[in-house]
Amino acid sequence: MxxxxxxxxxxxxxxxxxxxxxxxxxxxxxxxxxxxxxxxxxxxxxxxxxxxxxxxxxxxxxxxxxxxxxxxxxxxxxxxxxxxxxxxxxxxxxxxxxxxxxxxxxxxxxxxxxxxxxxxxxxxxxxxxxxxxxxxxxxGWVQPEPPKVRTGKRVAIVGSGPSGLAAAMQLNRRGHEVTVYERHDRSGGLLRYGIPNMKLEKSVLDRRIHLMEEEGVKFVTGVDVGKDIKAEELTKNFDRVILACGASNPRDIKVPGRDAKNIFFAVDFLSKVTKSLLDSGEKEQVSKEVRSLAEGKHVLVIGGGDTGNDCVGTSIRLGAKSVTQLEMMPKPSETRTPSNPWPQWPRVLKTDYGQEEAIAVFGHDPRIYQTTVTEFIKDEKGAVKQAKIVSLKPVKDEKTGRMNMVPVEGTEKVIEVGLVLIAAGFLGSQAYVTEAFKVKVNGRTNVETAPESYESSVSGVFAAGDVHRGQSLVVWAIREGRMAAEAVDRSLMGYTNL
The missing domain is CATH 1.10.1060.10 (Alpha-helical ferredoxin)
Known part of the structure; x- marks a missing residue:
């Protein structure tokens, strides 16, 4: 080739x-x-x-x-x-x-x-x-592809992120009637509110959603399944249901002072910024209220992954006075180590766009490795003003053989902080959804299915994406959506050509 x-x-x-x-x-x-x-x-x-x-x-x-x-x-x-x-x-x-x-x-x-x-x-x-x-x-090669024949089968999809959209596209083109429920005010899920415009312009997302609407997919926004509408209503009115609502239960930092004001989960912060940009219409600018979240403040980002990087880049655009990003794990090697050969995923140092911008603005990489927060300190109004941090070192657990990151005595110090963004990943599904559908979950609270299967413990209820496999990448979510659609189609028709 x-x-x-x-x-x-x-x-x-x-x-x-x-x-x-x-x-x-x-x-x-x-x-x-x-x-x-x-x-x-x-x-x-x-x-x-x-x-x-x-x-x-x-x-x-x-x-x-x-x-x-x-x-x-x-x-x-x-x-x-x-x-x-x-x-x-x-x-x-x-x-x-x-x-x-x-x-x-x-x-x-x-x-x-x-x-x-x-x-x-x-x-x-x-x-x-x-x-x-x-x-x-x-x-003009990308055109709506509505099915020529409808099967008369109805499928509800809870969540309009990448897995939900992929399942909806596949099932609709197969001829089933598909309705996608989204709890936010606009469709797109993680693609809309979890990924900043700098990486994915929302016009790109809207272009695809409008195409799917022309193909016959119905999107219902502002409806939180399990709260605004009962699970029983979906299972009664639809032949199949797919849970594609993500692993949206964020991992918290449980330390003294966590209840201080101006401490946000990363996705909540990114969502506020994106919604403000969308609500401004052609102005394409954030409101004063949203800008004030970071403007002129020392920002502390806890977490070194992609979402943490997005928080760094977004905070800089809002006028942050400084940005510090904490990473618990040691700094990765700049090249592959012998224990990480090709074609494995390279566990090497990556400097993403947010860190590049921090280096350009502040003159240094915002990341501090092998460090965590031990306490947040409030001002007289209850807002966070400082954070106590401590260095960590890897110590092998003699019983399990695992390496644990433990505090290094005498390395504690206090830094000035006006905004804290927790980007420490997600723990799994949100209980109110899984409990509403009475589906079994595993130890990580992901919806449990048989191996290589997408049907839950409840007949007719399927799962796809992060709610099924845990926090992962957009490409994995799309694969999950496609595979779940295939499983649903087979269960409805007795065979599948997806």
Missing amino acids: GKSTGFLEYDRETSTAEAPLERIKHFHEFKTPLKLEEQQKQGARCMECGVPFCQYGDMLAGMASGCPLHNLVPETNDLVYRGNFKQAYLRLSKTHCFPEFTSRVCPALCEAACTCNVNGEPVSTKENERAIIETAYAE
Whole structure:
């Protein structure tokens, strides 16, 4: 696939990013894609390897290697190289519902497993996919595909994040009548309110949702299933129900002073900012109230993952006086270690856009490794004003053999803080939903199903996405939605062609 000597002739090139000090002035996407002719050269770099791990999409050493959707990566790269973007779009559509989302927010599991990555730089598969889907939209190839025949079967989907949307698209095109319930005021779930505009413009999301509406999918917003509407009503009025409501139970930091004002969970904070931008309409600016959350304040972000990075970038755009990001674990190696060989996911240091912006604005990386909070200190009005932090060190548990991070005596210190954002991940599903449907959950509170199955302990009720597998990536959520749709279709029809 590609040009047999392409990986030798062409260097890896990716989209150009607006300079950090410029892009922090707005909340828009800030990368300019390559011209299509240049993107074709990137497709040429696909090296016709014997075993394309890029499309393997399964677990190695506890982490995914390759694309979970099993996208036909070498084939689409080859079609990009040859300039046949329409065929590339048709080929990509066989396995992928929403390449416009993953080509912006996915960490590119395909590229990490690319054979070119063994001794060089991987093929820019993620940006090749973006070129494919955006060209398809621009050329009018992406059109509504309503089913020619309806089955008369009705399916309710709780949650309109990536897994819910993927299941809805598949089941609707199969001919079933699909209604998607979303508790927020707008559809999109995590894609809408959990991912900032800088990574995913909401117009990209709206474009796809409007297309799905034209195909016949019904979206009901502002309805919280389990509170505003009873589970029994859905199970009675629909032939099948899919729970795709995410792992939205955030992990808290339980230390003295946690009840202080101006301490937020990361997603709540990011949601406030995104909603303010959306509510402002064409102004595309946040309200004074939202800006005041971080403006002129010392911001403390607890958590070193993607959401923590999003909090760093968002706080800077709101005018934070400083940003500090705490990470409990040791600083990763800058290169692969012998215990982390290709094609495993590379556990290496990554400096993302938010950290880049913090370095440009404040002159240093905001991350402090092997550190945690032990106490929040309030001012006279009950708002957080300081945080006590302490260094950590890894200590092996003699009973379990696991490494635990324990405080280092004498390393405690106090830092000034005006806003705290907790980005420590999620613990699993929210109890009011699972209890409303009376489905069994496992030890991590994810909806329990039989191995390789998506049907819960309650007949006719299925689960997909983070509520099923736990907190994960958008690409995994899309795969879960597709697989759950296949399971639902088989249960309704006795067979499936999804």
